[in-house]
Amino acid sequence: MSEEISSVVDIDQQEYIINIGPQHPSTHGVLRFVVSLQGEVVKSLQPHIGYIHRGIEKMCENLTYQQIIHLTDRMDYLSAHTNNEAVCLCVEKALGIEVPERVKYIRTILDELTRLASHQLWWCSFGMDLGGQTCYFYGLRDREKILDIFEETCGARLLLSYNTPGGLMWDIHPNFQKRIKEFIKYFRKKLPEYDAILTGNVIMHQRTEDIGILSLEDAISYGITGPTARASGFSCDVRKRYPYSAYDKADFKEIIYTKGDTFHRYQARMDEMWESMKILEQLVDNIPEGDFTAKMKPVIKLPEGEYYQRVESARGELGVFIVSKGEKYPYRMKFRSPNFCNLAIMNKLTSNFKIADLIAISGSLDLVIPDIDR
Amino acid sequence: MDNDKLKEKVLSIVPxxxxxxxxxxxxxxxxxxxxxxxxxxxxxxxxxxxxxxFCQSGVDYGDSLCVVYHLESLKHKQSIVLKTKTPNRENPIIDSVYDIWKAAEYHEREIYDLLGIKFRNHPDLRRFFLEESWGYPLRKDFKDEINIIEK
Structure with missing residues (x-):
């Protein structure tokens, strides 16, 4: 009897290891954490990845640039359009092609719709991670409306592949503008419901405020980007700093919070949804007439050299690095994925917080696993 | 600081x-x-x-293995690319920059995993995506016995 009691005491004193994942609902994919605990306090955390590593960078070395577009969908599947655009912009920059204004506007509109859809899915799964089941239905209900617009535009709901180097696959559907205006009108009414059900919730506040604080120095040093870094005061929005497509024509605010805790990361994304709608409203009525693609040769060969393109996906800065030897295949292609860099901070953020906070913190980083593994 | 001044600055450190x-x-x-x-x-x-x-990547140029560092100064709004090449394919070793930028920890583990470049003074250099038994797939002389690709 006395031995049993001493073993219970030991658990509070000694560190012990538990395994979370790879199949676990709160890791949002096949990600595995090996967590070292003392009592219920996290001492260190080691992510294990690679369960869905497909070698996209290697595959790209044997594919043409038009074919690569379809692979990039499969990295961050929630920002598929942004990934496509990054590759297209990089190829266009290398070839020195100026795409028609119409293409720039349509790309930007779809970028923002993608961001909205992605943040909606993040919001509802974050709510569910914290135990609020209803959030999931709210978020997915509204996301469907955006996916319907995607479907009408290009036939796909998730993996769009609507961009090609030089422009778009085909022109937009006649209903495109009408549908978006209807959606904005609808979602402006629905977004306050999100605040009512989750943002003002007392339990949610207690579980997120002062939890997992990311300092500005760490955010820069670890290369954290996206809303995660902007909640720590790191002004890293590529849309503002290096405007691409039609972002220089839209007037919007870069959302910056300073505290860097889980609640501010939540708040940064919520505010970004309002800003996205603002951008959409400014652009949707002003899509210029013109061609939906520039004149392109069927075989694209990039001139010898190295090219880098940065874009802002829903989770942070996506970089595309192409080394070309003048052939129709890239010599080396590298994707700087935002989630891969954001994952690096997990160990530091969770240490000395409780294991239940780990779920809230990893939810607030908004990780998409295929983008980490590539 | 414009590019010419930056050039002078770099040459004063490494002639x-x-x-x-x-x-x-x-x-x-x-x-x-x-x-x-x-x-x-x-x-x-x-x-x-x-x-x-903001980015660190490894490239196999055939005759040498190269690591490319994309750096940015947030204060001065300027960017620079550093490169270092090693001709040693058997045992390539490059100094880790983890003590300067923490972001290098994962980037270097990825480069080690896919290109086999070792980083001196890295805190935790292990395979990341693949098992120990794999070769280094992003090297140009890598042969995949299962999925043979012929151009």
Whole structure:
């Protein structure tokens, strides 16, 4: 009897290891954490990845640039359009092609719709991670409306592949503008419901405020980007700093919070949804007439050299690095994925917080696993 | 600081650095032994202050293995590309920059995993995506016995 009691005491004193994942609902994919605990306090955390590593960078070395577009969908599947655009912009920059204004506007509109859809899915799964089941239905209900617009535009709901180097696959559907205006009108009414059900919730506040604080120095040093870094005061929005497509024509605010805790990361994304709608409203009525693609040769060969393109996906800065030897295949292609860099901070953020906070913190980083593994 | 001044600055730290005006960024190539010193100076000097390592990638150029560092100074709104090449394919070793930019921890583990470049003074250099039994798939001489690709 006395031995049993001493073993219970030991658990509070000694560190012990538990395994979370790879199949676990709160890791949002096949990600595995090996967590070292003392009592219920996290001492260190080691992510294990690679369960869905497909070698996209290697595959790209044997594919043409038009074919690569379809692979990039499969990295961050929630920002598929942004990934496509990054590759297209990089190829266009290398070839020195100026795409028609119409293409720039349509790309930007779809970028923002993608961001909205992605943040909606993040919001509802974050709510569910914290135990609020209803959030999931709210978020997915509204996301469907955006996916319907995607479907009408290009036939796909998730993996769009609507961009090609030089422009778009085909022109937009006649209903495109009408549908978006209807959606904005609808979602402006629905977004306050999100605040009512989750943002003002007392339990949610207690579980997120002062939890997992990311300092500005760490955010820069670890290369954290996206809303995660902007909640720590790191002004890293590529849309503002290096405007691409039609972002220089839209007037919007870069959302910056300073505290860097889980609640501010939540708040940064919520505010970004309002800003996205603002951008959409400014652009949707002003899509210029013109061609939906520039004149392109069927075989694209990039001139010898190295090219880098940065874009802002829903989770942070996506970089595309192409080394070309003048052939129709890239010599080396590298994707700087935002989630891969954001994952690096997990160990530091969770240490000395409780294991239940780990779920809230990893939810607030908004990780998409295929983008980490590539 | 414009690119010419930056060029002078780099040459004052490493006199025999190769500097090219690339398509977008100033590209500086140094020998592996000089890389850590140059990186540290560029980060810590308040005139340059390259505090944001936004991309680090490995490239196999056939005759040499290369690591490419994309750096940005948030204060001065300037970018630079550092490169270092090693001809040693059997046991390539380059100094880790983890002590300068924490972001290098995962980038270097990825490069080690896919290209087999070892980083000296890295805190935790292990395979990341693949098992120990794999080769280094992003090397150009890598042969995949199962999925044979022929151009």
């Amino acid at each position: 025999n650095a190769e500097i090219v005006n690339g398509n977008q960024y100033l590209e500086v190539t140094v020998i592996p032994g000089k890389l850590h010193e140059l990186a540290k100076q560029l980060k810590e000097n308040p005139e340059t202050n390259f505090d944001f390592l």
